[in-house]
Amino acid sequence: MTxxxxxxxxLVATASAFTYNxxxxxxxAALSFAAYCPNAAINNWSVGYVSNQYPDLTNIEVFExxxxxxxxxxxxxxKESAIVVVFRGSSNIQNWIExxxxxxxxxxxxxxxxxxxxxxxxxxxxxxxxxxxFPGYVTKYPYASIHVTGHSLGGAMGTFYALQLAxxxxxxxxxxxxxPRVGDPDFYDWFTKYTKIxxxxxxxxxxTVPHIPLYAMGFYHQDREIWYHDGTHTVCAVTRxxxxxxxxxxxxxxxxxxxxxxxxxxxxxx
Numbered sequence: 001m002t003x004x005x006x007x008x009x010x011l012v013a014t015a016s017a018f019t020y021n022x023x024x025x026x027x028x029a030a031l032s033f034a035a036y037c038p039n040a041a042i043n044n045w046s047v048g049y050v051s052n053q054y055p056d057l058t059n060i061e062v063f064e065x066x067x068x069x070x071x072x073x074x075x076x077x078x079k080e081s082a083i084v085v086v087f088r089g090s091s092n093i094q095n096w097i098e099x100x101x102x103x104x105x106x107x108x109x110x111x112x113x114x115x116x117x118x119x120x121x122x123x124x125x126x127x128x129x130x131x132x133x134f135p136g137y138v139t140k141y142p143y144a145s146i147h148v149t150g151h152s153l154g155g156a157m158g159t160f161y162a163l164q165l166a167x168x169x170x171x172x173x174x175x176x177x178x179x180p181r182v183g184d185p186d187f188y189d190w191f192t193k194y195t196k197i198x199x200x201x202x203x204x205x206x207x208t209v210p211h212i213p214l215y216a217m218g219f220y221h222q223d224r225e226i227w228y229h230d231g232t233h234t235v236c237a238v239t240r241x242x243x244x245x246x247x248x249x250x251x252x253x254x255x256x257x258x259x260x261x262x263x264x265x266x267x268x269x270x
Contacts, residue, residue, distance in 0.1 A: 020200060020226055020235055022233075022262065024080070024173075024175075025175055025200055025202060025226070025262060026262040026263070026264065027054055027080075028084075028147060028149040028175035028177075029149075029151070029175070029177050029202070029261045029262050029264050030049075030050045030053060030054055030264050031050065031054065031057075031084060031086050031149055032086055032087075032088075032089075032149050032150050032151040032154060032155075032175075032177055032261075033050060033151060033261075033264060033265070033266045033268050034047040034050040034051070034073075034086070034268060034270070035071065035072055035073060035086045035087065035088035035089075035150070035151070035154060036088060036089070036091065036266060036268060037268055037270035038270065039062045039064070039071075041270040042060060042062050042073050043060055043061070043062060045057055045060055046270065047268055047270040048268045048269035048270045049264075049268065049269065050268055050270075054077075054079075056077055056078040056079040056080075057075040057076070057077055057078075057084070058075065058076050058078060059075060059076045059137070059140070060073055060074070060075040061073060061074050061075070061133055063126055063129035063130050063133060064126075064129075065125040065126055065129070067125070068121070068122060068125035068126075069091070070087075070088070070122050070125045070126050070157070071087075071088040071126075072085065072086050072087040072088055072126060072130070072150070072154065072157070073086050074086070074130065074133050074134065074137060076137065076140075076141055076144065077147070080145070080147070081141075081143070081144050081145060082144050082145045082146065082147045083134075083137045083138070083141055083144045083145070083146050083147070084147045084148075084149065085130065085134070085146070085147070085148045085149070085158070085161060086148075086149050086150060086154070086158075087123075087126070087148075087149070087150035087153075087154035087155070087157040087158045087161070088150070088151075088153075088154050089150065089151045089152025089153045089154040089155070089178075089266075090152055090153045093152065093209070093255060093258055093259075094255065096152075096153065097208060097209065097212065097255070100118070100180070100212050100213060101117065101118060101213075102213050102214070102217045102219075103116070103117035103118065104116060104117060104183075104184060104218075105117040105120055105121075107120070107183065107187055107190070111186065111187065111190040112186060113183060113184055113185075113186030113187035113189070113190050114183065114184045114186070114187065115160075115182055115183040115184070115187055116156070116180070116181070116182055116183065116213060116219065119153065119156040119157065119160075119180065119182050120160060120182075122153060122156070122157055123156070123157040123160040123161065126157065127161075127164075130161065145171070145173065146165060146170055146171065146172045146173070147172075147173050147174075147175065148161055148162040148165070148172055148173070148174045148175070149174070149175040149176065149177075150176055150177070150179070151176075151177040151178055151179075151261070151266060152177070152178050152179065152180075152209055152258065153180070154176075155176030155177060155178065155179025155180070155201075156176075156179055156180055156182045158174060158175075158176055158179075159174065159176060159179065159182050159191075159199075159222060160182070162174040162197050162199070163190075163191055163194060163197065166194035166196045166197045167194065169196070170196065171196045172196060172197050172198070173197075173198050173200070174197055174198065174199040174200065175200045175202070176199070176200070176201050176202065177202045177204075177261045178202075178203065178204065178207045178209045178210060178258050178261065179201060179209070179210060179221075180209050180210065180212050180213065181210070181212065181213055181215070181219035181220060181221050182219070182221075182222070183219065183220065183222075184218050184219065184220065185218070185220050185240065185241070187220070188220045188221075188222060188240055188241075189240070191222050192222070192223065192240075199222055199223060199224060200224065200226055201221060201222060201223070201224060201225045201226065202225075202226045202228065202261060202262070203225055203226070203227045203228065203246070203247040204228050204257050204258070204260060204261050204262075205228060205229055205254065205257040206247075206250045206252060206253050206254040206257050207247070207253065207254065207257040207258045208253040208254060208255050208257070208258060209258050210247055211247075211250070211253055215241075215242070215248070220240070220241060220242065221242050223238045223239070224236060224238050225242070225243060225246050225247065227246040227247045228261075228262065229247075234246055
């Protein structure tokens with residue numbers, strides 16, 4: 001069987017198993033926004049509207065790389081019976097957008113694919129710390145599901161971590177919000193073959209960030225896109241190279257649309 005036929009079968013299987021749950025997506029958007037709060041607020045789960053609406057997180061631990069300016073946290077969500085790993089986005093979105101480059105680096109020898117250098121370096125800056133924390137949560141909560149989430153740059157880092165978990169045999173639900181494109185077409189193929197990942201790639205209206213780095217420069221998104229627009233949302237098609245009728249079709253982008261997702265604001269009062 002050719003590689004193209006294998007990929008087609010994977011896409012069909014993924015599509016048939018896919019169910020988008022907006023309530024869970026909204027909760028993970030809120031948890032992603034909470035990552036912008038100070039460490040003490042996160043550890044005490046005193047993060048404004050997020051902890052008021054979603055009070056069920058326990059055993060919270062922040063992981064951070066002060067040199068790289070990257071951060072996230074891991075927790076157990078009692079209500080969902082899920083281990084949640086959250087990656088924070090950039091604290092200065094305007095500067096971050098202006099500084100985004102188009103450099104690529106090899107992901108691994110087996111994949112023979114390339115990913116965005118800066119996004120992957122950001123993930124690697126946190127990898128040792130999360131690799132040290134995660135096994136303890138699996139031991140303590142052996143029957144929990146695994147949710148990985150992040151907004152903006154956090155979505156890119158979350159994509160790499162969800163793939164790492166799937167490569168080790170774990171089943172993962174990945175929720176990203178306003179994520180940039182992270183890899184080349186070969187990385188799309190590599191990610192897609194791991195059917196243990198269910199990815200909900202949420203895009204709000206004309207958000208600028210999902211349009212970078214440029215598609216024309218050989219950067220692809222991972223499926224599946226959920227595009228919120230005109231008071232509704234579209235569950236976009238699974239396709240190598242993006243559903244051109246969804247957010248790809250936007251002609252004029254907006255940085256303002258990056259700060260709100262599923263009715264929630266990234267400006268958390270904490």
